[in-house]
Amino acid sequence: MATVLDSTLLDVRGVRHVFQGAGGADFVALDNVNLALREREIVGLLGRSGSGKSTLLRIVAGLLRPTAGPVVYRGAPVRGPAEGVAMVFQSFALFPWLSVLENVELGLEAQGVAQEEMRRRALAAIDLIGLDGFESAYPRELSGGMRQRVGFARALVVHPNLLLMDEPFSALDVLTAETLRTDFLDLWIEGRMPIKSVLMVTHNIEEAVLMCDRVLVFAPNPGRITAELKIDLPHPRHPLDPAFRSLVDDIYGAMTAQIPATARQPRGGLFPGIGIQMVLPRVSTNRLSGLMETLAAEPYHGRADLPHLAHALHMEVDDLFPIAETLQLLRFAELAEGDIALTEPGRRFAGADLDVRKRLFAEHLLAYVPLAAHVRRVLDDRPSHRAPFMRFREELEDHMSEHDAERTLRAVISWGRYAEAFSYDEQAAVFGLENPS
């Protein structure tokens, strides 16, 4: 084992994690991920869903064992949940049958701390996190913000060196999230929390710039780190500060850089797989039309800066990117350097009525989505013009996980239905060509 620097709390070297699919298809959630976490820093893991950032967090927490690569915490390899590491969950993960005090005491109970000591430390943590007066309440009596405060108190009470946070604020409304973030940062900057470092997963870019000292940008398929940005703005940081804005733009740039400049090039990072093996996201046609209309209208006139667009639409990376990328796949838009621009057909779609839209959509669907074309071809070839769902699903499962195969087919079904390119009978699980008259 290499010598570990004193200030290095956590060392992740070349970690790879593979989920085994049922059809023999493996899904590479993480590939060759390196990360060194020093003391006194907050590191953010940023990326879209499916890019493996939550998987990495769970590996560090000892909840998942990586397929390959060592994870070293304070000089010792991580095997199962380590002492001195605590986690805050997106869904709070409070035990509904335990009161606030009992929930906070739970972590100490597991360490076998004596009763009086346990009570004293729990009350101190509750006091620190601003939950005084709620000790005997049950989680269901609390608002979301208060519940997450319990989540923080429960994590802090065990005096962890490393605090892991899995999108801790994303289940809260905007105002509540703002308050909790500020309170957390105040405690952190004043050094009043017993923690040495924080590793947090987020898909909110502004949140990452607001809180983190370093941001690692993840890309999916396979999940990997594609960029690292250092954020050395002094606290308190202001979202309207030009330096802040330019960092947000940089991160958007880093995230769109993963997408090939024009969709006509051979695919390399847009969606995994080639041809019908491409894993497709489930994006409703309403959102596709909605985004095209928005782009075509004032003030964008067919071209928009993604950070601005996300801000204006109150959308986060996870919501916006799949829509934009699907538009790119369909050649209705192009993505480059943090910008999105409508193509000529995209403009035409935005201005057309429903019938024309459907015709245009069908044309592009069959031309640019190989799986849709494949389904259509199979239906045309068969005398009955019918084909069972499982036929395609099994074909896809040779190349992707069960979960992805299901999702991909569902995406194609919903687009094909809108385009009236083919029909699907859910009850019989059969594709067909006729719509009920």
Next chain:
Amino acid sequence: MTFQTLPTISVESRRFRPNKWDLIVVPLVFGIIALLAHGAGEMAAPLAEVQAQPISLDPRNLPDYALRTTLRMLAAMGASLVFTFTYATLAAKSRRAEMLLIPILDVLQSVPILGYVSFTVTLFLAAFPGSALGAECAAIFAIFTSQAWNMAFSFYQALRTVPRDLDEAARGFRLSGWQRFWRLDVPFAMPGLVWNMMMSMSGGWFFVVAAEAITVGDRTVDLPGIGSYVAVAIEHKDLEAIGWAMLTMLVVILIYDQLLFRPLVAWSEKFRADQAASGAVAESWLLRLLRRARLARAAVAPLRTPLREAMQIRAPRLPVPVGRIERFTLAPATVDWLWFAIMAAAALATGWFLVRFLAPSLDLAEIATVVGLGALTLARVVVLIALASLLWVPVGVWVGQRPRLAQAIQPLAQFFAAFPANLLFPVVVVTIVHFDLAPDIWLSPLMVLGTQWYILFNVVAGARAYPADLSEVSASLRLGGWRRWRRTLLPGVFPYYVTGAVTASGGAWNASIVAEVVSWGDTRLAAHGLGAYIAHATVAADYPRIVLGICVMALFVTLFNRLLWRRLYAYAERRLRLD
């Protein structure tokens, strides 16, 4: 919430001073303890003494009999809980154990309850020679077999569906297995478990008569209890005694509903994992009393700390030897094959043993006859469940749309579900004999007597859960009459109906042994069917035929479940879920 929650820290100097609630709670608690001790003492009496004292039909004996019966049921419930906590936990935690234990449980619950009795009586009597304890154990075991399986299933289901984030939190904070069991697994399973305990208790009553008056071949033991009382009353054609027995049962059911299940249900509300406050909150006067009575609480307080500490015991964590992980990464597939091989060998061995056991006294023709009888009973079950559904689904929907009525009907249905078929024997026998009816048809309704209520139960629950906005839509679209039922109401309650019908049909199979052979005094009526076959074989102590009958019935029930109910269930899950 209707209840105030117990403040966790309430160290007051006045806490030992009794308040007015203690006036009720303290005598109540001591009274129950004294009664239980009295009844338990009687259980261990010498067997000769029990057999020398025949069951008396004097109604003044009934309170004592009721106490003895209740004790047996509670003991069986305790045993069921222990079984549930161990068996279901093992099945849920170990993948390999699961492969074996869950199919076994599936078969166990389809074996007719009375099938167990004939085998275990001999065993238990031999285990406690000369003491009534042997017979008591046999009776308790019989009741246990009518209670345990569904509880184990519900616990297993709950363990499999523990929310992922709570599981991760428990692991992340490094709770030991023991701590996790009491902090996460048991609380999460509690609401479903309590509900299943109530069902089990009702189911238990149905078989108490058979469990207490044990006859296997020439061995007859009548344990003092309501069941034996009813059996003797039937033998003596004593209608008045039957009436007294019914009354006693009603009172007993009411008492344990109020003293045991109401408080349990109300208490288990706090374990509901869905954080949203639900509309209807179960209430219990007793629980409220217990929470308010100061002296009683103070008296229990010293018990709480050791209990809490017992739940917090940490098993010493074994140090993971270096290299262990590497060694085990290759193994699982090999171990799986080994495990499969062992299971297959065991299955072959038992199969061989079964054939060897049955072959000398049975031939193929007999097996064919028994399968034919099984088909007859199957036809009865199907027709009866269909008829019961036709009756109770509309009634259930109607009742469910009237919340106040639904609340009133719940305990009533619970009483009817517990009502042993034997109590109706006089009416049925007299009617059939008087009108000269065919027993093959007219004995059948006894089979669904107890179990049809599960259909009503569940449909009422479904109709109550039916979303108000959907009702409003059908009203505003002016959907009326049959169309409204077919398009909106029936699909809405269908998932609930399936749950009820599964339980009802399982119960009907079980009840066929009691219901296909009926006697009143010396009049005996029998229908053709698998139940009657098993009942006859039991009376004759013809073990190969008992085994054959049980095997065929278990086969029928399992197949019926797999081929019909599971599919309906899956369909309902997929298409008709309202959420």
